[in-house]
Amino acid sequence: MSDQYPLFALSEEHQEIRKAIREICDAKIAPAAAAVDEEARYPQEAHDALIETEFFAPHVPEAYGGVGADALATVLVIEEIARADVSASLIPAVNKLGSLPVQIGGSEELKKKYLGALAAGQGNFSYCLSEPDAGSDAANQKTRAVRDGDFWVLNGVKRWITNAGVSEYYTVLAVTDPSMRSKGISAFVVEKSDEGVSFGAPEKKLGIKGSPTREVYFDNVRIPADRIIGEEGKGFTYAMQTLDHTRITIAAQAVGVAQGALDYALGYIKERQQFGKPIAEFQGVEFMVADMGMKIEAARQLTYAAAGRSERGDKDLTFFGAAAKAFASDVAMQVTTDAVQLLGGYGFTRDYPVERMMRDAKITQIYEGTNQVQRIVMARQLLAGIQSTL
Secondary structure (H helix, E strand, C coil): CCCCCCCCCCCHHHHHHHHHHHHHHHHHHHHHHHHHHHHCCCCHHHHHHHHHCCCCCCCCCHHHCCCCCCHHHHHHHHHHHHHHCHHHHHHHHHHHHHHHHHHHHCCHHHHHHHHHHHHCCCCCEEEECCECCECCCCCCCCCEEEEECCEEEEEEEEEEEECCCCCCEEEEEEECCHHHHHHHEEEEEEECCCCCEEECCCCCCCCCCCCCEEEEEEEEEEEEHHHEECCCCCHHHHHHHHHHHHHHHHHHHHHHHHHHHHHHHHHHHHHCEECCEEHHHCHHHHHHHHHHHHHHHHHHHHHHHHHHHHHHCCCCHHHHHHHHHHHHHHHHHHHHHHHHHHHHHHHHCCCCCHHHHHHHHHHHHCCCCCHHHHHHHHHHHHHCCCCCCC
16 A cells, blocks of 8 residues: 555655754854844845855756755755745745756856856856836846847846845846747846946845845846857746746745744744733634644645656646745745734734744745736646646
């Protein structure tokens, strides 16, 4: 019976990865999380600790100097960091988002140069897709790239770029043939130091205040022709393939922050007394934490299942990536809100971490495609008959 219906569990190796990253989070990341949020500053403590322990960009293959973590291991890393600080979890998450187009479509020379630099911790890697008029309508790009001999010249504006200004490297989507809409979009690697690259002021955000979000400006940015990623006109394809994989990392963030909020709330309700007994003994509170735990575990299992599909490249990855991201982020928003409720007035203050977790959780419903867009993606997959039957 057990051979026919195997039990699904983390391997010993994956369990060790979780243990290792949790120890780093407890020692180096969690203690700075409140200050990072309060000061709206980049979590340099986390950055340095992740480079030191090779969790900075764990997805980079061994062939390019990385540790070659599989999709599930990468999810575990991001989940555990988000449990301590969602802002810090964007370091490995966005490094994967920014560099994955290079890994998917880039030349061998491009992979060696930029994946190698990322693996060595020489700089973060950001993803420049969104524009003022190209949010959910991501194909509506205005940034242009024009060929000029052995160079490409880029002009345009990108908006909502995570870790902009901090990152050294940027995957930039730009129109190379305006007549072809999405098939006329190409992808390029741009470096922070390239002449003509500049940044807007950091956005003043509700949450993830430790991760700078800025506009990126390209003013006649002239880059070598070999910095194009893959084939001309394939950029949008690479971008969408990337999101199929990286939406799962957003699901991991959502699971992590939800778990962090539940962990804190459980400790609080066992200590907080009203009417002569801990509030954890009241049935209404018990029902709340039961629902919180149940939904987190459902989100976690869906996220891990999606990670497996990411690693294998299954045909239903698009559905599972969208489903994991939408479900887990909805759970994160509900669980963190409930955690604030369980702490009562204390939960509404910055003296306790659950209000930060609630603010941080909100973005998981928005970035890398709003949950409304995720539902469109899922529906189209279902209507096309693409869904797992296992």
